[in-house]
Amino acid sequence: DAGVTQSPTHLIKTRGQHVTLRCSPISGHKSVSWYQQVLGQGPQFIFQYYEKEERGRGNFPDRFSARQFPNYSSELNVNALLLGDSALYLCASSDGREGETQYFGPGTRLLVL
Amino acid sequence: DAKTTQPPSMDCAEGRAANLPCNHSTISGNEYVYWYRQIHSQGPQYIIHGLKNNETNEMASLIITEDRKSSTLILPHATLRDTAVYYCIVRVLGNFNKFYFGSGTKLNVKP
Numbered sequence: 001d002a003g004v005t006q007s008p009t010h011l012i013k014t015r016g017q018h019v020t021l022r023c024s025p026i027s028g029h030k031s032v033s034w035y036q037q038v039l040g041q042g043p044q045f046i047f048q049y050y051e052k053e054e055r056g057r058g059n060f061p062d063r064f065s066a067r068q069f070p071n072y073s074s075e076l077n078v079n080a081l082l083l084g085d086s087a088l089y090l091c092a093s094s095d096g097r098e099g100e101t102q103y104f105g106p107g108t109r110l111l112v113l
Numbered sequence: 114d115a116k117t118t119q120p121p122s123m124d125c126a127e128g129r130a131a132n133l134p135c136n137h138s139t140i141s142g143n144e145y146v147y148w149y150r151q152i153h154s155q156g157p158q159y160i161i162h163g164l165k166n167n168e169t170n171e172m173a174s175l176i177i178t179e180d181r182k183s184s185t186l187i188l189p190h191a192t193l194r195d196t197a198v199y200y201c202i203v204r205v206l207g208n209f210n211k212f213y214f215g216s217g218t219k220l221n222v223k224p
Contacts, residue, residue: 004156035214042200042214043157090156101147102212104156 002027004093004105012111013081021076021108025093031055032074033102034066035090043090049074050096078110086112117201122219125195131188133218135201138182145204146177147212148186150197157200157214160186191222 005024013019025032031050035043045058049068068074072093078085088109092102118136125131137146145164149157161168161175163184168175174187188195198217 035212042216043212044214045212088154092156101159101162103159104149106156107154109154 004091004103006089006091006105006108008108009106010109010111012113014113015081015083017081017112018077018079019081019110021078021089021091021110023074023076023091023093023105025072025074025091026103029093029095029103030072031094031096031100032068032072033092033094034074034076035092035104036060037088037090037107038084039087046076081112083112086110116213117203117215119199119201119215119218121216122221124221124223125188125191127193127222127224128190131191131195131220131222133186133188133199133201133220134183135185136183137201137203140181140203146175146181146184147202147204148173148175149200149202149212149214150195151200151217152194152197160199191220193222193224196220196222 007022023032033048034046036046037043046060047066048056052068063079066076088107090107091105094100094102145162147162148160151157161170161173163175163177177184198219200214200217202212
């Protein structure tokens with residue numbers, strides 16, 4: 001079975017631009033979470049979606065937004081990119097039931113110049 | 114969610130058991146202990162989790178103290194491929210499940 005997939009794997013943008021990152025969860029999983037990992041730190045929670053609705057949001061500015069599609073795939077959008085947005089963006093999927101384990105994708109490495 | 118404290122780094126000889134400690138002294142009764150590892154900036158890999166009983170799977174064993182204030186992840190026979198950052202996370206079961214990652218322990222397995 002395919003695990004969590006993310007695209008693109010790497011991305012270079014300049015300050016002020018907009019970026020869209022994509023995630024496909026494990027088949028049968030209905031919940032997707034997004035995390036940001038800055039170099040040298042642990043991942044930080046950004047969003048969680050379940051059945052196309054936002055179920056939780058971390059401490060990130062409104063420049064960050066996300067959505068989940070009927071097939072449970074998800075997009076993370078970041079507007080007005082800053083140098084500090086350079087990070088590894090991770091997607092994790094779970095089946096949405098309480099207590100279930102999250103499984104992470106390989107991540108998208110974003111570099112903002 | 115309760116916070117965790119882990120040593121920043123540890124060394125282990127190849128073939129020996131690696132014992133990674135984690136303190137979570139403010140853990141609540143409904144909080145689980147999870148362990149993930151991250152190899153060279155790949156996505157975190159799930160290892161094991163538990164509530165209060167010791168757990169074992171094909172990758173590792175998890176030992177939780179009786180008062181649940183600390184736990185130890187045991188890799189029984191460490192290999193070079195086990196070199197990674199190991200994260201101990203406590204997670205409350207709520208209306209959604211998010212993980213609060215700390216800085217983790219960098220395990221260096223040496224030949």
